[in-house]
Amino acid sequence: MELTTFFQQLINGLQLGAIYALIALGYTMVYGIIRLINFAHADFLMVGAFAVYFFASFILTLTNAIPPIILFILGLIVALVAGALIAELSNRLAYKPLRYKPRLSALITAVGVSMFLEYFFASLPFIGPSFRAFPDLLKPVSFVVGGVYLNNIQLLDIGLAIVLMILLTFIVNRTMMGKAMRAVSQDKDAAKLMGINVERTITFVFLIGGALAGAAGILMAMTYPRIYPNMGILPGLKAFVAAVLGGIGNIPGAMLGGFLLGIAEIYATSYNSLLGEGIAFAILIIVLLVRPQGLLGEKQSEKV
Amino acid sequence: MKKVWRNLPTLRLLIYAVALYILLMLLSSGGILNDxxxxxINICLIYVILATSLNLINGITGLFSVGHMGFAAVGAYVAGTFTTLVWKLPNDGSVSTTLLFIVALVLGGIGAAIVGALIGMPAxxxxxxxxxxxxxxFGEIIRTIINNIDAVGGPRGLLGIPALSSFTIIFVATVVTVLILRYLVYSSHGRAMISVxxxxxxxDLVGINTTKYKVWAFVIGAFFAGIGGGLLAHLIQLAHPTQYGFYASFLVLIVVYIGGVGSMTGSILAAFVLTILEKYLLPMLLQWAGLGVxxxxxxxxxxxxxxxxYRPEGLMPREAKFMIPEDH
Amino acid sequence: MRNSRKAFVVVVLVIGLLAMVVGCAAPSTPTPTPTATASSPTPTPTTPPPGGDIIIGCVAPLTGDSATFGKSTQNGVQQALDETNAKGGLLGGRQLILKTADDKSDPTEGAAGITRLIEQDKIVAEIGTVQSKVSLAIAPILQAKKIPMVSPTSTNEKVTLVGDFIFRACFIDNFQGTVGAAFAYTNLKVTKAAALFDVGNDYTKGLAESFRDAFTLLGGTIVGFEAHPTGATDFNAQLTKLIAAGPELLYLSDYYNDVGLICKQARALGYKGYFLGGDGWDSPDLVKIGGADVEGGFFTNHFSKDDTRPEVQTFVKAYTAKYGEAPDALAALAYDAANLMLDAITRAGSTDGTAIRDALKTSNFKAVSGTIKFDANRNPIKAAVIIEIKGGQQAYKATVAP
Structure with missing residues (x-):
């Protein structure tokens, strides 16, 4: 492989990894606190993307004079709010009643919520199952550095993923709410005894997790400007793998897992496209066999 | 007499099965149940096989497998390869064809069981x-691999499979599967799986080889899933990689959990109720309500x-009496 | 407790069986589907003609990933039926009724759906389905029941080989690839080309392979041949590799939504050459997704909306008026498939399957996608057109006869 190609693929990998990392952050937050693989997380992303789509289309029919950067920031806010709302709604209606029931019923419910969102959106007459072109919020600008092509949206993806990770780490480690989150994650009952409002903490986590999904949704839609109700399934699955890879429940781990997976997938694909398709799961299986707690996860001793 | 009846659940199960078979055959030949x-009904029966075999892994042994259709895919492709490419069986339904078909189904099951052993290792x-x-x-990897084997059609699917899955064969296969799994669950091996x-x-402490039982649960569950896959392929006359994705696996999982995890009765019941609901009643209801499909x-x-x-334990969390063998 | 459980089992089983028996015993209750009631005003004959309505079946993917294609197909068939109904129906005033079944792009669903249409709705002919994998599951059933089928868009060669009741209205896989290769080599004077396709989709794979073979045969070089998984959104890895090999043309056999993304990503990686593809490109959304980056791309298609033939113009106008959007290739082919079938029913003079089949074999029909005759394997013999994306619109470029 030539050197420019090598670096080009590295950039490609970082971009893909940034998308995975953004989705993985949300997965890891929710899993960390209630031990639920929230299969519907990838569909919160889709909800966020559609919310921005309708918002931006509406604004653009009113005026074309709005500066792109303002439009993007407004869009981002819409995505965060839409993602947070749909996540909390799912939590309230579907997950909360099952909080103290067997975990696997909650997991099956998550599959149900995921299917419901996908099919519901596909059935709504004004959305439908088909693909939609996502409007350009920011004008794509490409530039060449030493034969390697970069563009502004790639940099935005990578930058925002890192910023959000730092922000989350700060919230979890430095705030009272973060402390409550960690306590609930370790032992719900003990946390309750310590005067922590467990349900409020979980709600907070779902709001943050949903907002992250919304952010991932708008960035994914800007990077790959084609949205449809099933858009979250495949990246969601890969992002979950990324979260497990990094050590599920661990925020920097989700980030690391996302980037590693993105880069590995790009290089594997450029070697052989068949290999690229299976690499995510192959890596996952190997890592879990060698280090079941993931790369940055802490080893949990088995309770007897 | 009543006491004897109650104490012979296996006999009862067989009588129920034969009665159901005769009833369905009568309705079918009388034209009341059309093609x-x-x-x-055939799809319901295949779902019974898939769901009860998944229940052995998830419900009885307490593992959590969500790639069950991957095993079914192996079964479908192995059996299909033998009947279609190797033996080139005709569509005549003669005795020799049927025997070869059964051999192909078992080979498909064995192929799936080998894959099951591999997947059981991480367990x-x-x-x-x-x-x-x-x-x-693993389920996705199996699908990807099949997608890339041109000998079995790759993304085109394995085509021209003879229509050998008659109602009788599917029915017998289902009853045999249920009987074996039922026997297994209540054998000492089954007790060991439940202890896992x-x-x-x-x-472990009381000397049960948990490692062995975990792998065996996967091997046996995969074997029957493979049989189910083989039957499905010979029912609709083709096997296609997209039929065996994780969404298809979720549908089997849903049958098991709605029926009641750990309850074979629940899986059997839910396979019928959900399949009929999804494929038959809902479309009818929607048409009546004027909503789109x-x-x-x-x-x-x-x-x-x-x-x-509202019912996280499922619709039928406990076994019906006839699903529990004698002396239990 | 035990008794209540037992009662529960019995009740559920009985209800299930009853529902099936009842639902089956009364399928002829005239509850027309919403699509059927949506038909345009039809002159009702004063005395109902003998034989009653003619029921036409259409299995199509109405939900799931390919629902867009299913909707177009259904619309196209409905349009053909409505037009004939408005002219007074067939065989002495008998009205046409469309019965649809959703196959969810799943062969099992397709097999169940077509059996339902045959058994409960008593269809006399089937138009569908979209994907080859599902057509291959429904074709043997129709063949066994001697009911003719015209698939609008199943391009896999094996579909019509199932039996002599199975026809199609589209080209088979290798024709489009061959036409594309000839256009690239002769008209665009390209000697180095590369291809990218969906490995999980037999249609895109078949097209890419036939392009590769035909292009090599003409004397060109294929410098790269890469696959991507179904549902992928990021094609950068494959594109970086392909572009590094220096092709003058990229052959993209994917559907429009993937093609839009691929073109965007290829241009962002500095690719300057041509894009060429197949009929999967035919959608107004291609330009919406791909923007300026698909400008100047070429694709092979069944018809051009600019074609001045009256068949095309009448159809495009009527379809646009009814559905609020211009017809794509799927709608046009479904319309053609339905009209081929209706023409055959007229010429057969009956709704008997064997008679319709014999009439279909001798078809010589002026369809939207050209004049259609069938060859010995029941594939249509017709020309392809090449379309260029110009100023965000589709512009007719050339016609290539087989």
Whole structure:
């Protein structure tokens, strides 16, 4: 492989990894606190993307004079709010009643919520199952550095993923709410005894997790400007793998897992496209066999 | 007399099965159950095989596998390869063809069981959600590999499979599967599997080889899933990689959990109820309500959520009496 | 407790069986589907003609990933039926009724759906389905029941080989690839080309392979041949590799939504050459997704909306008026498939399957996608057109006869 190609693929990998990392952050937050693989997380992303789509289309029919950067920031806010709302709604209606029931019923419910969102959106007459072109919020600008092509949206993806990770780490480690989150994650009952409002903490986590999904949704839609109700399934699955890879429940781990997976997938694909398709799961299986707690996860001793 | 009847559950199960078979055959030959309804019943029966075999892994042994259709895919492709490419069986339904078809089904089951053993290995180290995601990954890898084997059609699918899955064969296969699994669950091996589910450490301490039973659960579950896959392929006369994705696996999982995890009766019942609901009643209901067919899966997934919230243990969490063999 | 459980089992089983028996015993209750009632005003004959309505079946993916294609197909068939109904129906005033079944892009669903249409709706002919994998599951059932089928868009060669009741209205896989290769080599004077396709989709794979073979045969060089998984959104890895090999043309056999993304990503990686593809490109959304980056791309298609033939113009106008959007290739082919079938029913003079089949074999029909005759394997012999994306619109470029 030539050197420019090598670096080009590295950039490609970082971009893909940034998308995975953004989705993985949300997965890891929710899993960390209630031990639920929230299969519907990838569909919160889709909800966020559609919310921005309708918002931006509406604004653009009113005026074309709005500066792109303002439009993007407004869009981002819409995505965060839409993602947070749909996540909390799912939590309230579907997950909360099952909080103290067997975990696997909650997991099956998550599959149900995921299917419901996908099919519901596909059935709504004004959305439908088909693909939609996502409007350009920011004008794509490409530039060449030493034969390697970069563009502004790639940099935005990578930058925002890192910023959000730092922000989350700060919230979890430095705030009272973060402390409550960690306590609930370790032992719900003990946390309750310590005067922590467990349900409020979980709600907070779902709001943050949903907002992250919304952010991932708008960035994914800007990077790959084609949205449809099933858009979250495949990246969601890969992002979950990324979260497990990094050590599920661990925020920097989700980030690391996302980037590693993105880069590995790009290089594997450029070697052989068949290999690229299976690499995510192959890596996952190997890592879990060698280090079941993931790369940055802490080893949990088995309770007897 | 009544007491004898109650004390011979196996006999009762067989009598129920034969009665159901005769009833369905009569309805079918009388033209009341037309070919369409028979296809739906056949699919129900195949779902019984898939769901009860998954229940052995998830319900009885307490593991969590979500890639069950991957095993079915192996069964479908192995059996299909033998009947279609190797033996080139005709569509005549003669005795020799049927015998070869049964051999092909068993070979498909064995192929799936070998894959099951491979997938069972990570189960030795992983639990719960982690195992779930690994089995899901394995299922996708199997599909990817099939997609890339041109000898069995690649993305085109394995075509021209003879229509050998008659109602009788599917029915017999289903009853045999249920009988074997039922016998197994209540044998000492089954008790050992349940002990793995309840408390693996304690089971280890009393000398049960938990490692062995975890792998065996996967091997046996995969074997029957392979049989189910083989039957499906010979029912619709083709096998296609997209039929065996993780969504298809979820549908089997839903049958097991709505029926009641750990309950074979629940799996059997839910396989019928859900398949008939999804393929038959919902489309009819929607047409009556003037809604488009696209709302079918919306209602289906909503029902799933509601059942899980109000009855998380499933519709039939405990076995019916005839599903429990003598002396239990 | 035990008794209540037992009662529960019995009740559920009985209800299930009853529902099936009842639902089956009364399928002829005239509850027309919403699509059927949506038909345009039809002159009702004063005395109902003998034989009653003619029921036409259409299995199509109405939900799931390919629902867009299913909707177009259904619309196209409905349009053909409505037009004939408005002219007074067939065989002495008998009205046409469309019965649809959703196959969810799943062969099992397709097999169940077509059996339902045959058994409960008593269809006399089937138009569908979209994907080859599902057509291959429904074709043997129709063949066994001697009911003719015209698939609008199943391009896999094996579909019509199932039996002599199975026809199609589109080209088979290798024709489009061959036409594309000839256009690239002769008209665009390209000697180095590369291809990218969906490995999980037999249609895109078949097209890419036939392009590769035909292009090599003409004397060109294929410098790269890469696959991507179904549902992928990121094609950068494959594109970086392909572009590094220096092709003058990229052959993209994917559907429009993937093609839009691929073109965007290829241009962002500095690719300057041509894009060429197949009929999967035919959608107004291609330009919406791909923007300026698909400008100047070429694709092979069944018809051009600019074609001045009256068949095309009448159809495009009527379809646009009814559905609020211009017809794509799927709608046009479904319309053609339905009209081929209706023409055959007229010439057969009956709704008997064997008679319709014999009439279909001798078809010589002026369809939207050209004049259609069938060859010995029941594939249509017709020309392809090449379309260029110009100023965000589709512009007719050339016609290539087989």
């Amino acid at each position: 369409y309804l028979m296809i739906i 030795l180290r992983l639990k719960g959600d982690y195992l779930a995601i690994v089995t899901l990954g 589910r309840e408390d693996a450490t304690a089971a 696209e709302w079918r899966m919306v209602i289906y997934s909503l029902l799933l959520i509601i059942v899980m919230i």
